[in-house]
Amino acid sequence: xxxxxxxxxxxxxxxxxxxxADTYSFAQxxxxxxxxxxxxxxxWAQFAELGLLGLPFPEAYGGFGxxxxxxxxxxxxxxxxxxxxxxxxxxxxxxxxxxxxxxxxQKDALLPAIAEGRLKLAFAHGERQARYDLTxxxxxxxxxxxxxxxxxxxxxxAHGDSADTLIxxxxxxxxxxxxxxxTLFLVDATSQGVAHRGYVTRDETRAADISLSNVRATAVLxxxxxxxxxxxxxxxxxxxxxxxxxxxxxxxxNDMTLEYSKTRVQFGQPIGTYQVVQHRMSDMFMTQEQGRSxxxxxxxxxxxxxxxERAHDLAMAKVGVxxxxxxxxxxxxxxxxxxxxxxxxxxxxxxxxxxxxxxxxGDPAYYLQRLANEVG
Numbered sequence: 001x002x003x004x005x006x007x008x009x010x011x012x013x014x015x016x017x018x019x020x021a022d023t024y025s026f027a028q029x030x031x032x033x034x035x036x037x038x039x040x041x042x043x044w045a046q047f048a049e050l051g052l053l054g055l056p057f058p059e060a061y062g063g064f065g066x067x068x069x070x071x072x073x074x075x076x077x078x079x080x081x082x083x084x085x086x087x088x089x090x091x092x093x094x095x096x097x098x099x100x101x102x103x104x105x106q107k108d109a110l111l112p113a114i115a116e117g118r119l120k121l122a123f124a125h126g127e128r129q130a131r132y133d134l135t136x137x138x139x140x141x142x143x144x145x146x147x148x149x150x151x152x153x154x155x156x157x158a159h160g161d162s163a164d165t166l167i168x169x170x171x172x173x174x175x176x177x178x179x180x181x182x183t184l185f186l187v188d189a190t191s192q193g194v195a196h197r198g199y200v201t202r203d204e205t206r207a208a209d210i211s212l213s214n215v216r217a218t219a220v221l222x223x224x225x226x227x228x229x230x231x232x233x234x235x236x237x238x239x240x241x242x243x244x245x246x247x248x249x250x251x252x253x254n255d256m257t258l259e260y261s262k263t264r265v266q267f268g269q270p271i272g273t274y275q276v277v278q279h280r281m282s283d284m285f286m287t288q289e290q291g292r293s294x295x296x297x298x299x300x301x302x303x304x305x306x307x308x309e310r311a312h313d314l315a316m317a318k319v320g321v322x323x324x325x326x327x328x329x330x331x332x333x334x335x336x337x338x339x340x341x342x343x344x345x346x347x348x349x350x351x352x353x354x355x356x357x358x359x360x361x362g363d364p365a366y367y368l369q370r371l372a373n374e375v376g
Contacts, residue, residue, distance in 0.1 A: 003296055009073060012066075015050055016077045024081040026346045032084055037162050038206040039085045044117055053091055054115025057099070061111035068237075068302045072244040072295065079248025082353055084205050086120055086159035088241060093158070094121025096237040097167050101184065101222030101230040110165075122163035122189075124154040124210055125231055132362040134231055135177045139212065141170035141185065147218040148172070150185065150193075153211045160208030161198025163189050168212065172225055184227040186219035187212075203356040204349065232307075235361050239314050240302055242357045243295035243321040249350045249357075250288040250325060253332040256347055257281060260336055277335070284331050291324030312374065315367040322364045325354040 005013060023043060032040040047053050055070050057063025064070065071092065078087065091114065098110050113119035130136035139152025150170050160166070166187045174181030187194065193215035196208040222230050258281060261272030271277050298317035304310040329351040333340035340347045358364065 003069070005073065009070060012064075012070060013073050013077070016052070016074055019046060019050060020077055020081050020083075024083065026349075029082060029084065033200075033204050038200060038204075039159075039162075044085050047085065047087065048115065048117030051115075052087070053117055054111070055091065056095055057111045057115060061107060062115040063111065068240060068299045071237075071241055072299045075241045075244035076248035076251070079245035079250075079353075080252045082204075082249070082349060086122075086162060086206075088238070088245075089123060089158040089160075089163070090114060090119075090121045092237050092241045093123035093234050094165075094167060096234045097121075097123065097184065097221060097230055100233045101227070106186070106219070106221065119165060120159070120163050122157050122160040122166050122208075123234060124157045124160060124166045124187075125169040125234075126155055126157070127153065128155045132366050133177070134228060134235065135179055135182070137169055137171045137182050138176055139168070139170045141172045141183060141217070143172075144216070147216050148185065148220075150187070150212045150215040150217055153209065155209050156201075156207050157196075157210050159206050160210050161196050161206055165189060166194070166210065167221060168217070169227055169231060174225075179228050181225050182227040182231070183224050184221040184230060185217040186221055187215060187217050191215055191217075201356065203353040205356075232311075236302060236310065236314055239318050239361055240295070240298035242360055243291075243298045243317055246321050246325040246354055246357050247288070247292045247295045249354050250284075250291060250328040253328055253347055253350050254281070254284055254288055256350075257284065257332045257335045264337075280331060280335065284328050287324045287327050291321045291328075294320030294324070312371070315370050318362065318367045319364045319371070322358040325358060329354045 032043065051064045052074060054063035055066045055074060059065045095114060098107060102110065110119060114121070127136065127138060139150065139154065141148040141150050150168060152170060154168065166189050168185045168187050169182055170185060171181050172183045193213045194210065196210045198206060198208040201207050261277055261281065262270055264271045294317045298314055301310050301313035301317065304313065332347050333351050336345070336347050339345050342348065
């Protein structure tokens, strides 16, 4: 894969950068978080107008016709300003699920609505007892005439409180850990029996715990009992996208730390003149670039048709980016001193976002264990 941006990608990057520079200062972001939804509907509409919400979808569905590399470029820019809109949940999670498993009719109905900003999705798969095991699903779906009855609960569903449609995983057959028997359903978020408890997560994005009690669903996404493969593809796309977002956050923290080192005076001179500070900032930059390489590996791996190789490479990328994000985040806060711990200063917010991204889909220890099992 050639990671040198094409002319179209450069135009995309310039457009996104310009939009975020005009609309997403740290102060403006605070106003978006304070909105009832926890994000800005006006910004969401601008994302749609710019074509970002249809970025990975074919032009036949009103999309941009892009792919993993375009998502990587945009997510890096989002990471630089800590975007809180439901792009990841709707476009990356939901869009991947529909593109992977949706019928022609479902794609015709859903993808243009996403691209136009009319439809927001949430991927409701994780359950409280499951930790990172994708097969641990105890939410059930029982056949009822021409539909299904869903019962169960999902936890920490990204932007689950503002989604129009939920993509819900439920067990239609088999035992708790069986790989077969998991089915994905499209559920209207306002359906009778659907309840959610929305909240703000530690990184100031929104999530919800969702309960399903005797919920009737008729729209199945993909083949009955074969949903695990789609779930895995969604998680893989999420790993690549959040790896790119982490790189953007590291870039912003390094820029802030460099600027702070030029203005913070201690013992009569800027702290950036001290060799120990210069060495630390050099380490931070090198770690950022190592993380960037691993994020590129994640993006490149999505096109690998071999699921075993793909899983291996994404596990390595997940660990590498998470470790890089942790080092740069901790160093940036330390270099800022006391001000780095305050709510009023941006660097601590970047730190928290990187810590959430580190654990999303599985923490480094989980993926290191997976890699160790391959050779153990």
